[in-house]
Amino acid sequence: MSIFSIGLSGLRAAQTGLYATSGNISNVNTPGYNREIVQLGENRTSGVLVNGIERQFNQFVATRLNASSGSLASLETYYSQVRQIDNLLSDDRSGLAPVMQEFFNALGQMNSNPADPSARAGVLGTASTLVSQFKSFDNYLQDIESSVNGEIKFEVDTINTLSQQISSLNKEILIARSGNGEAPNSLLNQRDKMVHDLSQRIDVRVHEQKSGSYTISLNNGSPLVSGDTAYQLDAVTDNADPTRVAVFYNDVAGNQIQLKESTFNRGSLSGLMEFRSKSLDTMRNQLGQMVRVFTDAFNQQHQAGVDLNQDPGQAMFGAGNPVAYSNSRNTGTGTASVQISDATALLAADYDIKLTDTGYEVRRMDNGKLVNATFDGATGTLAFNGLEVTMIGAVSQGDSFRVRPLVNQAQSFELLLSEGSQLAAAQSSASGDNRNGLALLDLQNQMLVEGKGTFNQAYGTMVSTLGNQINVVQANLAAQEGLTEQLTALQQSESGVNLDEEAANLIRFQQYYQANAKVIETGTTILDTILQLR
Numbered sequence: 058m059s060i061f062s063i064g065l066s067g068l069r070a071a072q073t074g075l076y077a078t079s080g081n082i083s084n085v086n087t088p089g090y091n092r093e094i095v096q097l098g099e100n101r102t103s104g105v106l107v108n109g110i111e112r113q114f115n116q117f118v119a120t121r122l123n124a125s126s127g128s129l130a131s132l133e134t135y136y137s138q139v140r141q142i143d144n145l146l147s148d149d150r151s152g153l154a155p156v157m158q159e160f161f162n163a164l165g166q167m168n169s170n171p172a173d174p175s176a177r178a179g180v181l182g183t184a185s186t187l188v189s190q191f192k193s194f195d196n197y198l199q200d201i202e203s204s205v206n207g208e209i210k211f212e213v214d215t216i217n218t219l220s221q222q223i224s225s226l227n228k229e230i231l232i233a234r235s236g237n238g239e240a241p242n243s244l245l246n247q248r249d250k251m252v253h254d255l256s257q258r259i260d261v262r263v264h265e266q267k268s269g270s271y272t273i274s275l276n277n278g279s280p281l282v283s284g285d286t287a288y289q290l291d292a293v294t295d296n297a298d299p300t301r302v303a304v305f306y307n308d309v310a311g312n313q314i315q316l317k318e319s320t321f322n323r324g325s326l327s328g329l330m331e332f333r334s335k336s337l338d339t340m341r342n343q344l345g346q347m348v349r350v351f352t353d354a355f356n357q358q359h360q361a362g363v364d365l366n367q368d369p370g371q372a373m374f375g376a377g378n379p380v381a382y383s384n385s386r387n388t389g390t391g392t393a394s395v396q397i398s399d400a401t402a403l404l405a406a407d408y409d410i411k412l413t414d415t416g417y418e419v420r421r422m423d424n425g426k427l428v429n430a431t432f433d434g435a436t437g438t439l440a441f442n443g444l445e446v447t448m449i450g451a452v453s454q455g456d457s458f459r460v461r462p463l464v465n466q467a468q469s470f471e472l473l474l475s476e477g478s479q480l481a482a483a484q485s486s487a488s489g490d491n492r493n494g495l496a497l498l499d500l501q502n503q504m505l506v507e508g509k510g511t512f513n514q515a516y517g518t519m520v521s522t523l524g525n526q527i528n529v530v531q532a533n534l535a536a537q538e539g540l541t542e543q544l545t546a547l548q549q550s551e552s553g554v555n556l557d558e559e560a561a562n563l564i565r566f567q568q569y570y571q572a573n574a575k576v577i578e579t580g581t582t583i584l585d586t587i588l589q590l591r
């Protein structure tokens with residue numbers, strides 16, 4: 058190889074180095090960009106070879122960062138949602154404990170003078186406020202649930218878009234590699250950035266094939282992206298509960314399979330699901346439990362007395378009815394009807410009832426534990442936790458039913474009395490009799506909620522449960538932020554652009570270029586000298 062060829066090979070190497078360095082500098086703020094370096098090798102004859110431009114990407118670090126970012130996104134989503142409920146509970150204007158106390162205070166004032174119309178009007182006024190506050194609280198929770206359902210749909214749409222884009226990039230990358238055999242770094246960066254974005258929304262596993270194509274699967278093994286094929290998710294009505302949205306997977310055969318919430322361990326979709334099942338459902342059930350226990354206890358005692366007109370006491374409050382939904386995939390035609398038999402035995406929980414080969418199985422939705430239920434074959438009725446669920450019609454093995462005894466209680470909470478004279482404060486027609494009023498007032502001190510708590514204690518439990526959840530998620534969030542920051546720093550140390558380093562490289566390759574140009578200039582001078590000798 059001549060001196061000119063050697064110099065030219067050096068010029069090409071220097072130009073390639075300057076090209077890579079310039080690209081690094083210009084993309085210093087580009088999300089998902091991975092630093093590129095020139096790979097040089099010695100030519101077997103002489104000179105230098107440019108073996109390629111290699112992007113600095115560590116798959117192991119990227120996988121750890123994606124997983125950590127997904128966990129962080131889940132916690133951030135959960136925290137932002139649960140804060141909405143915390144804001145409501147911390148607002149004195151919407152608190153339930155003060156209005157309950159005002160109601161019982163009004164009862165106490167009426168008991169001091171049972172015949173006083175203004176005292177009776179005060180009881181009805183505070184009762185109306187109490188009902189409105191409970192309903193307002195529940196409406197707020199319903200609005201949050203509706204918002205969560207909408208956000209789940211949005212996340213699923215985004216996941217589908219990212220999956221489709223990744224599958225398209227898989228195809229483009231294979232085509233680019235088959236053309237010249239070189240790695241299409243820009244396409245690879247785009248794909249890894251999309252995988253990172255996908256990991257922030259849903260828990261996935263990424264496997265790189267020998268061809269360079271990515272196969273991405275959910276944590277249950279179902280493929281989400283395989284080569285240039287993307288499998289879509291749908292956010293539609295839950296099979297077990299028509300009031301909520303669930304996520305379904307569309308497999309290669311076109312079957313739509315509902316995914317368990319355990320499929321979503323990381324990502325913002327996981328945060329939404331976990332918030333809905335652990336915080337929102339719990340809060341609505343606790344609220345409904347308080348309403349139903351209060352309604353039944355108050356009505357029972359009120360109906361034991363007589364009003365100002367010497368008529369028997371009426372039911373003072375009304376509440377919602379428990380509901381039972383048949384799973385849309387049931388093969389039998391049977392339905393379930395649910396009644397509350399003992400409000401004081403109610404737990405703040407929903408249930409799944411399934412007919413197995415050994416009989417009916419009742420499982421709590423909040424903790425997944427089996428419930429000890431008694432089945433009356435003659436009536437087809439299951440009795441458990443203050444409920445009686447009657448199976449009607451033909452129920453096939455494998456059929457299931459979702460029982461939600463408390464979700465509608467606060468929504469339908471109402472005051473049934475319109476006149477103060479209807480308040481049954483007495484137990485007889487004797488003047489000044491306030492014995493039933495005293496019994497009504499004493500309900501605030503009785504252990505009626507699950508047989509172990511007063512109304513105020515039940516509300517305190519609701520507040521403390523939420524407070525504990527917030528404390529736990531805050532601690533986990535802080536820890537996860539620290540881990541994600543460490544992994545981000547590690548990833549940037551390997552793949553990020555350091556402007557000081559690139560500035561030094563720019564000078565180095567510039568000098569490299571000038572030196573090789575000098576080699577060619579020297580060769581030209583030597584050649585001219587030789588020619589002049591002739």
